[in-house]
């Protein structure tokens with residue numbers, strides 16, 4: 141288990157680019173979903189409200205590696221979607237990098253994501269027809285980078301994640317751990333401050349998952365890394381674990 145004394149976290153925080161406000165701030169955030177259900181008896185639509193997140197407050201700084209834990213249905217993915225700017229709260233305040241996300245249009249949130257956030261999904265979502273390098277370069281197309289610059293940056297990132305000898309391989313020619321590394325390199329392409337990972341080691345064997353966690357630990361020196369996981373061994377590698385139950389934050393330590 142990684143021993144993260146408060147001083148280690150403080151040391152990491154002071155190493156990173158100091159910011160007057162936390163990178164992510166949730167204040168009394170609630171997210172409710174409304175499900176429609178046709179009532180046969182009343183011949184009209186009944187609705188059911190699910191409170192997926194209930195009055196959650198937290199702050200995350202650059203230089204932190206934060207775990208999100210909780211049983212299935214406790215609200216982990218809902219929280220990740222909110223801090224990724226993919227969704228907005230029903231109530232409460234949510235700011236990312238000092239920007240109040242609740243006031244942004246969908247287009248403005250997309251821009252914020254492109255500039256600030258890298259997302260790593262459990263199932264990688266790599267394009268099978270493209271090489272590792274071309275997959276990593278995709279976010280840079282949106283940025284309008286030239287092909288030559290995109291290739292250079294993608295090559296550098298693949299080298300950073302230890303895949304310099306797999307640059308022209310297609311996803312089908314890579315192991316699960318290597319594909320996850322390509323997904324991480326792609327998430328880093330736009331130099332985001334915040335990396336968000338949903339069950340990143342769920343499908344990997346212990347050794348490969350461990351090397352992905354090593355990489356996250358290294359990246360958390362100058363990024364904030366938020367990782368949802370069911371795996372207590374993976375959570376033990378983080379600086380702090382936020383635990384959810386029935387949408388409520390029950391521990392943050």
Ligand SMILES: Nc1ncnc2c1ncn2[C@@H]1O[C@H](COP(=O)(O)OP(=O)(O)OP(=O)(O)O)[C@@H](O)[C@H]1O
Nearest residue numbers: 173175190192210211212213214215216217218219
């Ligand atoms: N789009 C949606 N519409 C309606 N209800 C939803 C929606 N998304 C999530 N929920 C509900 O909100 C609650 C929290 O779901 P969430 O996916 O955030 O949990 P989770 O902790 O990520 O679960 P898991 O570990 O199984 O992925 C659940 O009761 C779920 O059924």
